[in-house]
Amino acid sequence: MKNQQANELFRDYLKRGNNRITPERFEVLDAALEFDGHFSADELFISMKNNNSRVSRATVYNTLELLCQAELLSQRNFSNKVNYYESNYKRQNHFHLVCIDCGRIVEFTDKRIEKISKEIGLSLGFKTSSYSYNIFARCDNKSNCPFSHDKSHS
Numbered sequence: 001m002k003n004q005q006a007n008e009l010f011r012d013y014l015k016r017g018n019n020r021i022t023p024e025r026f027e028v029l030d031a032a033l034e035f036d037g038h039f040s041a042d043e044l045f046i047s048m049k050n051n052n053s054r055v056s057r058a059t060v061y062n063t064l065e066l067l068c069q070a071e072l073l074s075q076r077n078f079s080n081k082v083n084y085y086e087s088n089y090k091r092q093n094h095f096h097l098v099c100i101d102c103g104r105i106v107e108f109t110d111k112r113i114e115k116i117s118k119e120i121g122l123s124l125g126f127k128t129s130s131y132s133y134n135i136f137a138r139c140d141n142k143s144n145c146p147f148s149h150d151k152s153h154s
């Protein structure tokens with residue numbers, strides 16, 4: 001079995017919430033953990049379909065919700081249109097820089113963000129429990145960016 005520990009965590013989570021334990025939900029779990037990088041629900045659905053899965057779109061959508069609640073996936077909002085997901089399982093907390101022209105996503109970590117998030121929480125009378133940080137930017141190297149403005153005018 002792939003991702004056995006994640007499987008067990010998800011099974012426990014489903015049991016606790018009195019959710020049905022179906023093989024389709026574990027198929028979605030495996031596909032989500034195996035997906036390289038960030039994906040939308042539709043991208044995952046299409047990639048599963050291409051691998052001859054018969055899981056329905058509705059099952060993909062609602063299983064992704066459950067996987068986020070179980071903290072095996074994180075939901076990311078890089079724009080106001082589409083929700084993205086990524087595996088949380090065996091991964092370090094990280095932040096994102098997103099090109100607003102081409103959508104390229106670069107991950108990074110920086111200890112200063114952890115420190116400042118805690119300091120701001122404290123100074124406002126809170127104990128910071130988690131934080132997420134996105135930078136929206138434009139590719140500096142125009143040849144990497146298929147939608148850069150410079151290129152469209154040349």
Ligand SMILES: [Zn+2]
Nearest residue numbers: 086094096107
């Ligand atoms: Zn990420």
Ligand SMILES: [Zn+2]
Nearest residue numbers: 099102139145
């Ligand atoms: Zn770009």
